[in-house]
Amino acid sequence: MAEALGGQLTDVRNQAFDTTSTLKNHLRRGHSLLRAPVPRLYLSATSEADVVAGVKLALDQDLKLALHGSGHHFAATSLPQDGLTIDMSKLKDVYLDENTGIARFQAGLDSMELCKATGPKGWHFRVAHVTSVGIAGYNLGGGQGWGGMAVDQITAMDCVNVWEYPKQELKIVRVDADNHPELFWGLQGAGMMLGVVVAFWGQLQPIPKDGLIRATSAIWPLPLASKAWEAYNHYTGNHQHSPLVERSAAYVTIPGKGPALVFSASDWSTGDDEAARQTDAGSDADGDAKHIAWARDTVQKISHLSRGTFISNVEFSRPEDTRQSFPEGSWARLQAVKAQYDPRTLLQSLSFRTGE
Numbered sequence: 279m280a281e282a283l284g285g286q287l288t289d290v291r292n293q294a295f296d297t298t299s300t301l302k303n304h305l306r307r308g309h310s311l312l313r314a315p316v317p318r319l320y321l322s323a324t325s326e327a328d329v330v331a332g333v334k335l336a337l338d339q340d341l342k343l344a345l346h347g348s349g350h351h352f353a354a355t356s357l358p359q360d361g362l363t364i365d366m367s368k369l370k371d372v373y374l375d376e377n378t379g380i381a382r383f384q385a386g387l388d389s390m391e392l393c394k395a396t397g398p399k400g401w402h403f404r405v406a407h408v409t410s411v412g413i414a415g416y417n418l419g420g421g422q423g424w425g426g427m428a429v430d431q432i433t434a435m436d437c438v439n440v441w442e443y444p445k446q447e448l449k450i451v452r453v454d455a456d457n458h459p460e461l462f463w464g465l466q467g468a469g470m471m472l473g474v475v476v477a478f479w480g481q482l483q484p485i486p487k488d489g490l491i492r493a494t495s496a497i498w499p500l501p502l503a504s505k506a507w508e509a510y511n512h513y514t515g516n517h518q519h520s521p522l523v524e525r526s527a528a529y530v531t532i533p534g535k536g537p538a539l540v541f542s543a544s545d546w547s548t549g550d551d552e553a554a555r556q557t558d559a560g561s562d563a564d565g566d567a568k569h570i571a572w573a574r575d576t577v578q579k580i581s582h583l584s585r586g587t588f589i590s591n592v593e594f595s596r597p598e599d600t601r602q603s604f605p606e607g608s609w610a611r612l613q614a615v616k617a618q619y620d621p622r623t624l625l626q627s628l629s630f631r632t633g634e
């Protein structure tokens with residue numbers, strides 16, 4: 279089977295992983311808050327044709343499919359339990375028209391790699407705030423990036439035509455405002471549940487001469503300030519043991535909007551060697567249960583301040599996790615897109631829960 283696919287196909291159940299294997303590294307060092315699910319097969323694609331062949335394998339064998347960009351989703355959604363993961367991380371080609379800023383970039387790039395490919399030529403794509411974030415999963419969740427939403431720069435996506443199989447052969451087709459517009463709409467936020475994207479087309483913006491990026495922060499209207507401040511103090515107060523909590527806050531006036539509270543807090547305390555060592559050993563002694571309980575408790579305490587969830591950060595532990603990431607009208611529309619473009623639920627379902 280591996281030979282027919284071109285890329286490297288691993289049967290996870292039979293494989294004794296060496297320490298350099300991508301999957302092994304993912305399971306050891308992935309960003310998942312949870313214990314990662316384990317796929318049955320793992321295909322390291324080396325070409326877009328490999329991706330098409332991998333999709334065919336999943337459809338023919340009735341396997342759940344997920345794509346691995348850089349494995350940054352906290353819920354490890356790139357690893358479907360007993361399914362097939364196609365690792366896209368070797369697909370890093372970038373085409374850039376230096377005169378117009380129109381670019382085609384493959385789904386295996388991370389944010390820094392894309393910046394490096396376009397920045398020196400004077401063009402900018404709104405990549406994620408952390409350099410190692412995979413551009414594919416990030417774009418497909420909408421992409422809250424440097425300078426605005428990534429999807430506002432995307433003009434088309436090259437996708438595998440899953441919805442036409444087996445009536446038609448699998449191939450790569452253009453999805454944009456004219457071709458499959460409903461799928462194009464859905465991919466710009468609910469993409470991880472709707473399509474297999476091998477490359478994105480975007481209209482990049484010129485980098486201003488005096489630079490582009492200065493700062494990023496969370497902003498709350500003043501009427502909510504005391505509650506936000508309380509939650510913030512609670513968060514940072516609980517972490518005094520760590521010398522690695524970074525925090526800042528300021529009252530500001532936003533022109534045209536009025537007074538607001540701006541704050542940020544980051545906890546870098548989980549990177550100590552001992553915790554990493556224990557995680558490597560797969561033991562519970564790394565405190566997973568404690569950290570997960572703390573995160574869930576905090577989410578619950580501040581949920582009255584929120585209007586929903588963000589699909590790219592959600593834990594998928596509750597059926598409503600996905601639904602709350604979309605407005606009511608969009609949710610109904612998504613059901614129709616899912617039914618038309620992923621009729622066999624090859625990718626995760628709209629009511630997906632971690633581990634499924």
Ligand SMILES: Cc1cc2nc3c(=O)[nH]c(=O)nc-3n(C[C@H](O)[C@H](O)[C@H](O)COP(=O)(O)OP(=O)(O)OC[C@H]3O[C@@H](n4cnc5c(N)ncnc54)[C@H](O)[C@@H]3O)c2cc1C
Nearest residue numbers: 344345347348349350351355385407412414415416422475
């Ligand atoms: C440290 C950190 C910083 C982050 N910063 C930001 C930020 O600034 N802004 C922001 O918006 N988000 C941010 N995120 C969230 C990030 O956008 C998501 O985790 C996103 O899913 C990462 O993309 P990935 O390709 O690495 O995803 P993976 O974990 O590899 O995959 C996530 C999901 O996307 C699907 N997927 C991946 N590639 C494809 C593809 N080619 N076609 C179809 N589906 C695909 C997978 O099947 C899976 O379900 C951050 C996350 C982390 C861990």
